[in-house]
Amino acid sequence: MTTACFPRAVLFDLDGTLLDSAPDFVATCNGMLAERGRAPIDPAQLRPVVSKGSRAMLTCAFPDLDAAARDALIPEFLQRYEALIGQHAVLFDGVAGMLCALDAAGTVWGIVTNKPEYLARLILPQQGWQQRCAVLVGGDTLAERKPHPLPLLHAAQAIGVAAEDCVYVGDDERDIIAARAAAMPSVAALWGYRLHSDDPLAWQADVLVENAELLQLASLWPTRPAAPAQP
Numbered sequence: 001m002t003t004a005c006f007p008r009a010v011l012f013d014l015d016g017t018l019l020d021s022a023p024d025f026v027a028t029c030n031g032m033l034a035e036r037g038r039a040p041i042d043p044a045q046l047r048p049v050v051s052k053g054s055r056a057m058l059t060c061a062f063p064d065l066d067a068a069a070r071d072a073l074i075p076e077f078l079q080r081y082e083a084l085i086g087q088h089a090v091l092f093d094g095v096a097g098m099l100c101a102l103d104a105a106g107t108v109w110g111i112v113t114n115k116p117e118y119l120a121r122l123i124l125p126q127q128g129w130q131q132r133c134a135v136l137v138g139g140d141t142l143a144e145r146k147p148h149p150l151p152l153l154h155a156a157q158a159i160g161v162a163a164e165d166c167v168y169v170g171d172d173e174r175d176i177i178a179a180r181a182a183a184m185p186s187v188a189a190l191w192g193y194r195l196h197s198d199d200p201l202a203w204q205a206d207v208l209v210e211n212a213e214l215l216q217l218a219s220l221w222p223t224r225p226a227a228p229a230q231p
Contacts, residue, residue, distance in 0.1 A: 004219035006105040007185075009161040011135075011152060013170035014113035014120055016051040016192035018095050019127075023088035025050055028081040029061040032073065051172040051193040053114060054078065082119060086126040092191055094213030101216040103132065108159050110135035112151045112168070117141045134159045147174035149182035156184070167222055169215075176203040185222035187215070 015021045022043065030040040041061050049056040054077050058070045065073075102109050110133055113120050117138025124130050135158045137151045144150040156163045168179035171192020179186035188205035191212060200208055206222035214220055 004217075004221075006102060006107045006218045007165065007167045007221050007223070009108040009110075009134075009156070009159055009166040010102060010221075011110050011112045011155050011166055011168045011184075013051075013168075013172065013175050013189070013192075014111050014115055014123065016171040017169055017175075017189045018091065018111070019089050019123065020092050021089040022047045022050045022193065023090075024081065024085060025057055027084055027088055028077060029057060031080050032076060033061060048193055048195045078116070078119070082122070085119060085122050091127070092212055094191075094211050094215070098212045098215045099132070105218070108134045108161065110137075110155055110159060112137045112146070112155050114139035114145050114174075146170075147177035147181070149178050149184075152178050152182040152184055156182075173198065173200075173203045176205045180204065187222065 012018050026041065026043045026046055029046060033040055046057060046060050049060050054074050055067075055070065058065075058073050058077060062070055062073065099109065111120065113136075115138055117136065117140055120136055120138045124133055124136070135155045137155045137158075139145040139151075142150055142154055146152075152166075152168055153163055156166050163182045163184045167185045167187060168175060168182075169187040169189055170176065170179070171189040171194065176186050176188060186205045186207070188200045188203055188208045189212070190200060190208055190210050194200070207220060209215060209220060
């Protein structure tokens with residue numbers, strides 16, 4: 001019988017997993033809509049697509065525009081978001097305690113996000129994570145982004161921990177796809193952003209967790225599969 005312990009390393013998605021950034025994105029979209037004489041967006045309409053990225057959010061805010069017209073708005077979207085980043089965003093309930101539990105256990109943790117790296121780095125000092133976050137990989141850091149496994153493998157290599165000894169935590173299917181492709185145990189963060197049609201059970205994460213506070217318990221973390229016994 002073995003005692004449950006925390007993983008050697010944990011990698012997190014950012015938006016929808018650690019940070020409830022939806023209020024910042026609502027403010028960003030509403031600034032763009034107001035400038036064009038349009039009505040503000042309902043936060044409940046935007047929230048489910050935040051983890052899908054800027055194109056999905058602009059599709060939600062400007063459903064009448066075609067894809068090319070919406071893509072042309074991405075630079076403005078990112079510029080406006082950068083100007084107000086962190087003004088309305090908060091950590092999800094239980095995240096602060098979870099990170100403290102990992103720190104106390106000596107677990108190394110970092111962030112792998114599809115958010116542009118320069119924007120993700122602005123979050124670190126706002127949350128006091130400059131020294132605590134061991135690695136940060138953004139969506140434009142490498143040639144590939146999630147659901148490709150490269151960002152997760154790169155982060156694991158950067159902190160000197162084998163991928164199978166890390167755990168990846170994310171709120172979107174592509175997070176779990178990336179983890180599985182990297183042979184990295186995964187946690188589906190059910191407290192994050194999801195479309196009504198999303199089925200987290202179908203993602204095949206190793207563990208599904210309802211709220212971050214539960215991850216203060218070592219027993220809930222997935223572990224590296226044990227090697228088969230030798231005959």
